[in-house]
Amino acid sequence: MQRRKFFQTAAGVAVLAGAGKAKSAAAKTHILTVRGAVPAGDMGVALTHEHVLVDFIGADKASRDRYNPDEVVEVVLPHLHHARQLGVQTLVECTPAFLGRDPLLLKRLSETSGLHILTNTGYYGAAGDKFVPAHAFAETADQLAARWTADWRDGIEGTGIRPGFIKIGVDAGPLSDLDRKLVRAAAKTHRATGxxxxxxxxxxxxxLAQLDVLKEEGVGGEAFIWVHAQNERSADVHETAARAGAWLSFDGISPKSVERHVAAVVEMKKRGWLNRVLISHDAGWYRVGEPRGGNFRPFDTLFRQFIPAAKSAGLNDDDIARLIRANPREAFAVAWASRP
Ligand SMILES: [Zn+2]
Structure with a gap:
C-alpha cells in the first residue's frame, strides 16, 4: 500500500527518475577541456596520464617566468602532432598547480595540435610536501575544496579555463595528516563538481587508505583514479581497489617497462576487471631549468610496443578499445558541463 501510493504521486516518480539518472553512466555527457566542454563521444583515443611541462623547483619558487612558452611550444608541438598521427585525440595533462600547470600554454598547444587537452585542479602532497603551497598547511579541507571548486566554476587564475579533473598526490601509506586533508578536499570538490x-x-x-577517506566523505571508488598503480606489485591489492570501484592507472609505459605493464593488464583481464583499467606513459616532461627542457619522452610506446605485446599476450581488439577509448571516456566524462 505504502509502495503503491509512492508511485502514484508525481513527486515520488520524479524522485525515482532523478535517483536513476544520477547513477547512470549515460548521464555523463561531456569532458571539460582547456578549450571548453566537448561531447564525451568526441574524446576518442585518449592518453590519460601525460605531462607537457614540469618544474621541480618547489611550491615557494614556482613561477611562469622560469621558462619561455614559445620555446616550450617549439619542443612539445612535434610530439603532439606525432601522437595525433598515431590516432590520439585527447591528452590528459596531469601536471598539478605549483609543479608547472599552465592552462594558457595547454590551450595554445591544443589549438595548434588539434588535440583535446584536459588540465586539473588540486594540490600534490607527494614528494614530502615540497609542492604544497603554504596556505594549504593552515587551511581546512573545506577551504581547499572551496578554492578548487572555484577553479571549476570560474576558471583557473582568471584564464576562464576550467579543470577537467582533480589531481592530488600522496606519499606511501599510512597517510599523513596533510595527505588525508588533501584527499578529503578532493572528495568535497568531487561532490560539488562531479x-x-x-x-x-x-x-x-x-x-586503499584514500578509498576509505572517500567513503567517509560519501564518495564511491568510481570517482577515484589510482595513479601509478603499477608501483604496487600485488594483483590482489589491485583487485581490492577495483572491487571498490576505483580506476587502476597503469601509466608508466616506457620501452623498459612494456612487459611489466602488459603483465599487470593481462592479470586484470584474467580477474575480470579490465573495465577498471587505464593505461598511459606518464611521458613528455619539458623540464624547466634544463636546456630546451632536457630529454622529452615521446607519447608513442603504447602504440608501437604495448599494444602489439598485449595482443600477443591475449588481449583482443575489443579489450584494446576498452583501454584506450571506453574506459577513459567513462572515467573523465562529467554529468554536467556548464557552471551551476
Ligand atoms: Zn605523472
Missing amino acids: LVIASHTGNGVAA
Whole structure:
C-alpha cells in the first residue's frame, strides 16, 4: 500500500527518475577541456596520464617566468602532432598547480595540435610536501575544496579555463595528516563538481587508505583514479581497489617497462576487471631549468610496443578499445558541463 501510493504521486516518480539518472553512466555527457566542454563521444583515443611541462623547483619558487612558452611550444608541438598521427585525440595533462600547470600554454598547444587537452585542479602532497603551497598547511579541507571548486566554476587564475579533473598526490601509506586533508578536499570538490579524482599514490596501502577517506566523505571508488598503480606489485591489492570501484592507472609505459605493464593488464583481464583499467606513459616532461627542457619522452610506446605485446599476450581488439577509448571516456566524462 505504502509502495503503491509512492508511485502514484508525481513527486515520488520524479524522485525515482532523478535517483536513476544520477547513477547512470549515460548521464555523463561531456569532458571539460582547456578549450571548453566537448561531447564525451568526441574524446576518442585518449592518453590519460601525460605531462607537457614540469618544474621541480618547489611550491615557494614556482613561477611562469622560469621558462619561455614559445620555446616550450617549439619542443612539445612535434610530439603532439606525432601522437595525433598515431590516432590520439585527447591528452590528459596531469601536471598539478605549483609543479608547472599552465592552462594558457595547454590551450595554445591544443589549438595548434588539434588535440583535446584536459588540465586539473588540486594540490600534490607527494614528494614530502615540497609542492604544497603554504596556505594549504593552515587551511581546512573545506577551504581547499572551496578554492578548487572555484577553479571549476570560474576558471583557473582568471584564464576562464576550467579543470577537467582533480589531481592530488600522496606519499606511501599510512597517510599523513596533510595527505588525508588533501584527499578529503578532493572528495568535497568531487561532490560539488562531479570531476574525477586522479591521485598520484605512493603504494597500495595509500590507495586503499584514500578509498576509505572517500567513503567517509560519501564518495564511491568510481570517482577515484589510482595513479601509478603499477608501483604496487600485488594483483590482489589491485583487485581490492577495483572491487571498490576505483580506476587502476597503469601509466608508466616506457620501452623498459612494456612487459611489466602488459603483465599487470593481462592479470586484470584474467580477474575480470579490465573495465577498471587505464593505461598511459606518464611521458613528455619539458623540464624547466634544463636546456630546451632536457630529454622529452615521446607519447608513442603504447602504440608501437604495448599494444602489439598485449595482443600477443591475449588481449583482443575489443579489450584494446576498452583501454584506450571506453574506459577513459567513462572515467573523465562529467554529468554536467556548464557552471551551476
Ligand atoms: Zn605523472
